[in-house]
Amino acid sequence: MIDLVLLGDVLAVTARLGTPIAFAALGGVIAERGGLYNIGLEGQILAGALGAAAGSFATGSAVIGLGCGINCGLISGLLLGYMSIRLRINQLVGGIALNLLLAGLTAFLSRQIFGAQAGGARVNGFSQIDFPFLSDLPVVGPSLFSQDPLFYLLIGLAIAAWFWLMKSHKGLDQRAVGENPKAADLAGVPVFRMQYLAIAVSGALAALAGVHLVLSQVYVFAEGMSAGKGFIALAAIILGRWSPIGAICAALFFGFCDAVQFKLQFTSPEIPYQLFLILPYFASLIALVVLGAKASAPASVGLPYDREHR
Amino acid sequence: MNRFTMQRRIATALLLALSVGGVLILLDGHNPFEAYKVLFLESFLNYWGFSNTLVKASPMLLAGLAVIIPMRAGVFNIGGEGQIYIGGLFGAVFALAIPDLPGLLGVPLIFIAAAAGGAFWAAIPAYLKAYRGTNEVIVTLLMNFIAIHIVSYAVAGPLLAEGAPYPYSEEVSDAYRLPILMPQSDTHAGFVFGLGMTIILYFWLRFTPSGFQLDLVGRNVRAAAYAGVDQKKTIIRAMLIGGSLAGMAGAIEVIGLKYRLFHLFSDGYGYDGIVVAFLAALNPIVAPLTALFLAGLSAGAGTMQRAIGVDSSVIEVVEGLVVVFVAAALVTPRTTSKSILKLLAKNLRLRRQTQRQKKEA
Structure with missing residues (x-):
C-alpha cells in the first residue's frame, strides 16, 4: 500500500522544486515559438535571482524584489535578442556566452551588493498562502493549496501563455514567425518586433524562476544557484512538445523525479538515487527520438531571419 | 572574409572584452592594468602559475578540438562535457580492472578505452542527427547530464574506494600515471599529447580527401552531395572523432592529474572547449594558443584575487564577453x-x- 502521507509530502516538494523549472520552460516555449532558441535560460535565472535578492534587500519588500527580478530578466532577454536578431550570432553560441557572462556578472555584483560574507544576506520573501479547508485535503492539499504566491502566478501565466499562443491573433502571428518568418513578413507581421517581444518575455519568465528560488525557497542569493535548472527546462520544452501547458507538466514531472530522489537518499539508500536524476533527461531523450522533433518543433527555430536573403 | 581580417577582428574582440573587464575592475576600486599584469605574469611567466595553466589547458585543448572537428562538418557538439565523463569512466575502469600491465602498453590502452567511451557517447547524437535529423545540440546537452550522473553513481557505488569519505575510486597503479614534465609540479604530459593531436588533425583536415569532405559537408551540403560525398557518414565520422578527443581529455584528468575517478571531476572543461573552438575560429592549429589563453585567464584569476583583491568573478565576465564579441566579429555585418x-x-x-x-x- 502506498503511504498517502508520504505521497502528499512528495507532491508538495514536487510543486516547490518544479516551479522554477516550469517558469524557465515556459520562457523557453515562448522564445522557440517565435523562432529563437533561448539557451541563455540558465543565466537569466541567475539574473532574476540577483535582481530579486537585491530589490528585496534594498527595500525590504518582496514585491519590489519581484519587479527588479523581472526587469533583470527583460534586459538579459533583450541582450540575447540583440545578439540573435540584430547581430545574427549563432543562437546557441549567443546563449552559451550569455550564460558565462551572467554567471560571472551576478557573482561579481552580488559580492559588491551583499559584501563577501559567506551565506550572503537574508532577504524578505513571500510566505505561503494557505487556502482554508482546501489545504487540509489529503494528498493534494499541501501541494496545490498551500503554496507561495509565485506558484499561483505560474498557473495564471501558463494559462495566459496558452491563450496568447493558441487562441489570440497576435499569438498566431508569433507562431507564424517561428514557423516561416519569410511568409509572416510578407503577410505584414513585424517579424523582428515579434521576436524581440518573444525573447524579452522569455527572459522575464526565466527570471521568475530565479525570483522563486530567492523569494520563495532560500531567501538568499547564492552564486550559481540556478544549478542547471535552465538546462533541465530546455529538456522540459522538448518533453512538453513546445506547448505551454505541456512544458509545465513536463517541468512538474522533473520536479517529481527530483523530489523522489531526495526522499530516496534518506529513506532507502540501497536504491541508487541517481536513477531518478537521470530519468528526466532520459525521458526527454526518448521523447525526442520516439516522437520525433520535427513534427512539433517550430520549423524555423534557430535560423536567423535575414530579410535580404532569399 | 580572408584569414587576416578574421584574425584582426578576433584580436579586436579580445581587447574589447578585456577593456570591459577592466572597467569592472575599476568599479571594484583597483587598477585594471596592474590587475591584468599580475594575472598574465602569474599565469604565464611564473613557474608554478604556468604549470597550473598547462594543467588546465590540456583538457581544454582536447575539448576544443572535440568541438572544432564536428563543427567543421556543420555539427554542433555541446556534448564534450559528457564525453569527458564517459571517457574518464572507461579509462578508469580499464586501469582499475587490468592494473598489472607495463606503462608503455597500459597507458595507450587506457587512452584507447577512453577514446572508445567518448566516441560511444558521441555516436548516439551522431546517429540521431545523421539518420533521423534530430537536433544534436539538445541531444548532446541532455546526454551531458546523464553522463555526469552515471559517473556519480559509479564512484559512489561499484567503484567506490574502501573507506572513502567522498565518492571517488581507488587509485590507478603507478605505472599508468602520465609523466610529469615540470619537476615538483602537477604538469603532466597531457598538453604535449594535445599538441600532437592538433598537428595530426590539422594535416588531416588540410591535406587528405576525407578531411576535405568534412569541410565540404559543413560549408555546402548540396555541393557535397553533388560531389558524391556521403553526408551521413561524414557527420558520424566527425562526431566520433570529436567524442574520442573529449574522451581522451577525460583519461588525462584521471591518469594525469587526480589518479582516481572523482565525482564531478571535470570542471566544465567541455563547455570551455566551445570557447576555445570559437576563439580559434575553428582552426585546429590555433586551438593550443586559445586553450592556453583561456586556461591562463582562469588560472590567473585566483592569483589576481589573492594578490590585489580583485574579485575573480570578473574573469568569468571577461570569458563570456570574449565569446560574445568573437562570435559577433565572425558574423559579417551588412551595414557597419x-x-x-x-x-x-x-x-x-x-x-x-x-x-x-x-x-x-
Whole structure:
C-alpha cells in the first residue's frame, strides 16, 4: 500500500522544486515559438535571482524584489535578442556566452551588493498562502493549496501563455514567425518586433524562476544557484512538445523525479538515487527520438531571419 | 572574409572584452592594468602559475578540438562535457580492472578505452542527427547530464574506494600515471599529447580527401552531395572523432592529474572547449594558443584575487564577453558604420570625377 502521507509530502516538494523549472520552460516555449532558441535560460535565472535578492534587500519588500527580478530578466532577454536578431550570432553560441557572462556578472555584483560574507544576506520573501479547508485535503492539499504566491502566478501565466499562443491573433502571428518568418513578413507581421517581444518575455519568465528560488525557497542569493535548472527546462520544452501547458507538466514531472530522489537518499539508500536524476533527461531523450522533433518543433527555430536573403 | 581580417577582428574582440573587464575592475576600486599584469605574469611567466595553466589547458585543448572537428562538418557538439565523463569512466575502469600491465602498453590502452567511451557517447547524437535529423545540440546537452550522473553513481557505488569519505575510486597503479614534465609540479604530459593531436588533425583536415569532405559537408551540403560525398557518414565520422578527443581529455584528468575517478571531476572543461573552438575560429592549429589563453585567464584569476583583491568573478565576465564579441566579429555585418563610410567616400569620389570630366568637356 502506498503511504498517502508520504505521497502528499512528495507532491508538495514536487510543486516547490518544479516551479522554477516550469517558469524557465515556459520562457523557453515562448522564445522557440517565435523562432529563437533561448539557451541563455540558465543565466537569466541567475539574473532574476540577483535582481530579486537585491530589490528585496534594498527595500525590504518582496514585491519590489519581484519587479527588479523581472526587469533583470527583460534586459538579459533583450541582450540575447540583440545578439540573435540584430547581430545574427549563432543562437546557441549567443546563449552559451550569455550564460558565462551572467554567471560571472551576478557573482561579481552580488559580492559588491551583499559584501563577501559567506551565506550572503537574508532577504524578505513571500510566505505561503494557505487556502482554508482546501489545504487540509489529503494528498493534494499541501501541494496545490498551500503554496507561495509565485506558484499561483505560474498557473495564471501558463494559462495566459496558452491563450496568447493558441487562441489570440497576435499569438498566431508569433507562431507564424517561428514557423516561416519569410511568409509572416510578407503577410505584414513585424517579424523582428515579434521576436524581440518573444525573447524579452522569455527572459522575464526565466527570471521568475530565479525570483522563486530567492523569494520563495532560500531567501538568499547564492552564486550559481540556478544549478542547471535552465538546462533541465530546455529538456522540459522538448518533453512538453513546445506547448505551454505541456512544458509545465513536463517541468512538474522533473520536479517529481527530483523530489523522489531526495526522499530516496534518506529513506532507502540501497536504491541508487541517481536513477531518478537521470530519468528526466532520459525521458526527454526518448521523447525526442520516439516522437520525433520535427513534427512539433517550430520549423524555423534557430535560423536567423535575414530579410535580404532569399 | 580572408584569414587576416578574421584574425584582426578576433584580436579586436579580445581587447574589447578585456577593456570591459577592466572597467569592472575599476568599479571594484583597483587598477585594471596592474590587475591584468599580475594575472598574465602569474599565469604565464611564473613557474608554478604556468604549470597550473598547462594543467588546465590540456583538457581544454582536447575539448576544443572535440568541438572544432564536428563543427567543421556543420555539427554542433555541446556534448564534450559528457564525453569527458564517459571517457574518464572507461579509462578508469580499464586501469582499475587490468592494473598489472607495463606503462608503455597500459597507458595507450587506457587512452584507447577512453577514446572508445567518448566516441560511444558521441555516436548516439551522431546517429540521431545523421539518420533521423534530430537536433544534436539538445541531444548532446541532455546526454551531458546523464553522463555526469552515471559517473556519480559509479564512484559512489561499484567503484567506490574502501573507506572513502567522498565518492571517488581507488587509485590507478603507478605505472599508468602520465609523466610529469615540470619537476615538483602537477604538469603532466597531457598538453604535449594535445599538441600532437592538433598537428595530426590539422594535416588531416588540410591535406587528405576525407578531411576535405568534412569541410565540404559543413560549408555546402548540396555541393557535397553533388560531389558524391556521403553526408551521413561524414557527420558520424566527425562526431566520433570529436567524442574520442573529449574522451581522451577525460583519461588525462584521471591518469594525469587526480589518479582516481572523482565525482564531478571535470570542471566544465567541455563547455570551455566551445570557447576555445570559437576563439580559434575553428582552426585546429590555433586551438593550443586559445586553450592556453583561456586556461591562463582562469588560472590567473585566483592569483589576481589573492594578490590585489580583485574579485575573480570578473574573469568569468571577461570569458563570456570574449565569446560574445568573437562570435559577433565572425558574423559579417551588412551595414557597419565603417562600410557606410566607405560607401560615402566612393560616392564622393565618383561625383568629383564626373564634375572634373564636365569641366574638361
